[in-house]
Amino acid sequence: MRYRIAVASAVAVLGLGVLGTVSGPDWDPVPFAETIEVATADTTIGESAGTDPVGTYEVATSIVEVELAGTTIEARISEPVGAEGPRPGLVFVHGAGTGRYEIAFVEQAEALASAGIVTMVPNKRLDTYTTRERSYVTMANDYLRSVELLRRLPGVDPDRVGVYGESEGAWIVPVMAADNPSVAFTVLVAAPVVPPRQQAAFAVDSYLRNTGVPVEVLTAIPRIVGMEFPGGGFEYVDFDSQPFQQRMRQPLLVVYGTGDAAMPTIQGAEQLIADLAVAGNDDVTVRYYAGADHGIKIDHVLVPEFSRDLAAWIQALPASADAAPAVAGAQPYQRFRAAPVERPRWFADGDMLLAAVVAGWGALLLVPVIAAARRLRGHRERSLASGVRAPLVVMAAGSSLAFVSLAAYLLTVAWLAQNYERNDVFVQGGWLVIRVLAIAAAVAAVVLVSRILDGRRRGVPAAARDAAGAWYLAAAFGGSTSILLLLAYFGVFPALL
Structure with a gap:
């Protein structure tokens, strides 16, 4: 069982990485090999005779x-x-x-x-x-x-x-x-x-x-x-x-x-x-x-x-x-050519990406709404089987934290870039944290699916014990999956390509 989950987790993580890579477009800027001949370091323009220098007048x-x-x-x-x-x-x-x-x-x-x-x-x-x-x-x-x-x-x-x-x-x-x-x-x-x-x-x-x-x-x-x-x-x-x-x-x-x-x-x-x-x-x-x-x-x-x-x-x-x-x-230096930018495919158009974000987070936010409604009606019993609760929570929490961390990471990196600053500990360490969170969520998804399928094979009670449990499961799993796909698209998962 554990070996099967380990293999399935590795396949899932690498699969998400490959999916993100082939979704395109890739980024491979063309090196700029040209230069411009600078005649002299002296920037003085022409003859200054007959011109008034800066500071001549009030x-x-x-x-x-x-x-x-x-x-x-x-x-x-x-x-x-x-x-x-x-x-x-x-x-x-x-x-x-x-x-x-x-x-x-x-x-x-x-x-x-x-x-x-x-x-x-x-x-x-x-x-x-x-x-x-x-x-x-x-x-x-x-x-x-x-x-x-x-x-x-x-x-x-x-x-x-x-x-x-x-x-x-x-x-x-x-x-x-x-x-x-x-x-x-x-x-x-x-x-x-x-x-x-x-x-x-x-x-x-x-x-x-x-x-x-x-x-x-x-x-x-x-x-x-x-x-x-x-x-x-x-x-x-x-x-x-x-x-x-x-x-x-x-x-x-x-x-x-x-x-x-x-x-x-x-x-x-x-x-x-x-x-x-x-x-x-x-x-x-x-x-x-x-x-x-x-x-x-x-x-x-x-x-x-x-x-x-x-x-x-x-x-x-x-x-x-x-x-x-x-x-x-001074002699300028330009590393890459500014060139046309390849457009994403239809499924990654701005409206589609926004829809995926809204759908993912909307589904996740539906979970506490359902829980609050059940409590108002006096229901206190658990709606999910014990074996699926933990991986579902890890999947939802890991994907959510990875997404929020990615947004915060990109904003911080943008600030560092605009201010011409470096922070290698944050830049490298922050990316590692995002990846660990995302991978943990993907592994939890594999564990969740494995336990549900294994339970069905053994004839144990269903993962969801009532309608609310079914909504919990569908909302949390669906929302987390949508976010994991977004994380894959933005290169969070490693790919052997």
Whole structure:
């Protein structure tokens, strides 16, 4: 009996592991073997003669209102005091999340204004921007209202107003600039370039590898990032900025920090150079700043050389548009290629996964409801045979704890990854705990089924002694099985493949 249960348990555990593996999709990112030739470590852009360095002027700020379709937003204008006009201008386009001028681009706007450039940081419009729904084309049209306002301000040269997009904003700026001569130049900082779904998979992979997670955890990337999310929406995750980039005719400054693990720093620059070439535009300048993060900061401080170079490049246009060297700074490194993400099969679509989670937990939560109803009716006798109670409890508790632990583990790992921290004891030990809990639940399921079948062969009383017991058994076993299948899908069980 024990030997049979041991063999059956091993088969069940490995079977769940194989099932999770073949359910797909797998995750096998392609190594990025290309590099980009950096001419020099000196990021200085062109000749600085005739340009005002950062810190030349005092800065005056004012708040203006920008009329958008259906609403009004505020924007902060930063101007150089005493600078002779007309001066170049720059509109900042926010990255992901909320964006207010009180906290976004404060250092950049101040530094550029002190060099003689009029800057504008509008508040991000949030009534049409949610996690589920957003349109980069609509956002581009909104930001163009800010461009037009800045072009009309006294002291601003309307023919020298450009846009600066960072992170998510780098998907918006190409839409603004394509076939649009009112945008004089463009700056893309930490540009994802590839569609959001591809960039998210690339970033998650990079972050998770930096935390040292087991390789099985990486298989969750396409299964989460690649799926259609429950309830629909999220169409923007497949937005492709390439057609717009191929119609950009303005001078472009591309900026990355070599410490930014979220972006394809080499692939992005190379694709932008190739895309602008389609439009017959070779006015692309690329700069890499050593150790700088996503916002071109080190220890939360904006890299001074970045401010210096950005100010000089803007002021020296059009001469700086093709000034040598085209690519300079620290040598970047990109381990894998950002590429299309394989979609999960129909049974692992977002709605199906959500249904499995709801069904599993709903069934398990039905057990205490049934127990409470029986007690209210005065029933105190046990509804399950003694031989099945223990394995059923272990199966339900083990699968539930494993699922909750997996969710907590992934959230904690995400926090570690975003903060560039490692905790090998938690990362490796936590994964081991999740596996032990899940395997214990699977073994308990085998013991439960074996005892029920063995009891039937020997003609002993049924596992469920009454209708309530049958509901207990069906709900706990069914709910636990659903959760075990979810755990298998996300790679918790080992597989010999």
